[in-house]
Amino acid sequence: MELLTKTLFLCAALTLTNAAPAQQADAAVEEVDPSLPNRCEGLEFDAVTPDEKGITFFFKGAHLWKGFHGPAQLSNESFKELDDLHNIGHVDAAFRMHDPDNADDHDHIYFILDDKVFSYYNHTLEEGYPRQIEEDFPGIPAHLDAAVECPKGECGDDAVLFFKGHDVYVFDTTTKTVKTKSWPHLPVCTSAFRWLEHYYCFHGHNFTRFHPVTGEVSGSYPKDARNYFMRCPNFGHGGDYQVIKCSDVKLDAITADDTGKTYFFAGPIYMRLDTSRDGLHAFPITRTWKELARGVDAVFSYSDKMYMIKDEMVYIYKGAVHYTLIDGYPKSLKEELGIEGHVDAAFLCPNEHTVHVIQGQKLLDVDLTATPRSVTQEMPIPLSDIDAGFCGPQGVAVFKGSQYYKYQTAMLLASSRIIPRPHIITSEMMGCRD
Known part of the structure; x- marks a missing residue:
């Protein structure tokens, strides 16, 4: 019974109390290698995106982190063409997108570097990429700060939100049209992340949750990302994990x-x-x-x-x-x-x-x-x-x-x-x- 096997394997998450929005099945606190960047020191991410398997990637310079726990590694070990073809050392924006009208289409990860778009499926660069932004997303400017998918029901129609300064470009993936909004009340996002129907703007080592249609911020923000999106000593529940019998x-x-x-x-x-x-x-x-x-x-x-x-x-x-x-x-x-x-x-x-x-x-x-x-x-x-x-x-x-x-x-x-x-x-x- 496949679901039962998966169920039992994942029950470890239930051994945690007061669970924060991190992948709590990870049992240990963030490992530290002094030769690698340490996100527990409070980094500002260049991009954050899940892949087609639900693993979240955090990008900073030439490095990335897989998931909410674990050490940094070089980005080109997972997405080698980002460095081989562009050689700029960092990602401007990244997001995952699916074509709901094409049952044979799979989730893809899109990376934007300067004025280029890279599309990956299963960590393999798709044929014909990289392309100019205008080819895939007409009306979207280059040198973006962040991007995030927004599916139908959460944004009216299927869309991608592109951030540049306080301007937000809402790209309708069906009609290929763009609406521009200004959200000066929201911090300038260096990366954006959709997670369980919620939307997060990362800025510095903090994040702010916002409404994807209005940009409205409800609640007390900003909050420190180390308390929620990674396991760090002396932050959040980094030291609270208990392995039960x-x-x-x-x-x-x-x-x-x-x-x-x-x-x-x-x-x-x-x-x-x-x-x-x-x-x-x-x-x-x-x-x-x-x-x-x-x-x-x-x-x-x-x-x-x-x-x-x-x-x-x-x-x-x-x-x-x-x-x-x-x-x-x-x-x-x-x-x-x-x-x-x-x-x-x-x-x-x-x-x-x-x-x-x-x-x-x-x-x-x-x-x-x-x-x-x-x-x-x-x-x-x-x-x-x-x-x-x-x-x-x-x-x-x-x-x-x-x-x-x-x-x-x-x-x-x-x-x-x-x-x-x-x-x-x-x-x-x-x-x-x-």
Whole structure:
């Protein structure tokens, strides 16, 4: 079960508390080599961009950093043509872009150096590049400061934001037209970064989060990037990582939404895995679901909504760029699902309308298309003390502490009288200690 393997490997992120927006699965503090630039000293980046696999690259001069942890390395080791063909030693701007109208097209990384554009796929320069900026992005000036993609739904239509001083050039990737805006209230961005539907302007060793349409800044900014986008000693949570024992691993819930994002819940934090583009990220649960500071008992997704169960209450959030609690909620389990009592786990299989709820050693089925909703079937299961359940294309998995059990279907979970061999979370899977 591919997702389960990925799930267990990534559970290490859930061992962190008060997770910051860094790739918290990285276990150690930034390593220092005195012969290389050290971003923990407070550098101003030339460019920041994710690649097609979701790994974020930070560029400074002739060097780059892969991800939120690790030492610097020469840029031309990963993108050799930037140095071989242009030889200017640094990148002006970089961004990742995808053509949503072309199903066969993949994510590409674009680098802009002076008046040239380099397009890479899988770290290989595409044929015909480098080109003049005007060829790919007519109306965009040379010698830019920063650039960032802005997909449809966040910027109206698919676009790229190009920054030069306080001017922002909004390039519509479909119509190839440009609108120019001035955002004097925003610092001059030396690099820009889109991350989990949020937009960041990097300036000096700080960053400011902004709205991609209005440029509006909400909250207290600037903030030091070392507290959020890298692991540095004496900054953020750089010294707070604790490697837990594999036998102490415990998940509260798992679900996947309609967009391909998978969510893992454990105590006061959650982990989001964007299987297609943006990698793994861990956060406090209140960052997205402020009403659930004490965590969840069970979660499932249905019809572009996320159902979150805590105690005997159901919270339903409408899915969009950000989850919002639907008016009138929370409601009682009895009112919403026709169930009373504590819920241990819940899961919904793809393209189905029946949620499977685990209470003790019972599996309860609820038809989500019915009004009012009620239990349509109740069956015993051979396992007790289940913590979480998940159903995907590869079948059903139920989690119990640091072990999980696999079944082909929910019916086999209920009908089986022999408990299958448990799969054990190991240090090789998730970096925990034996």
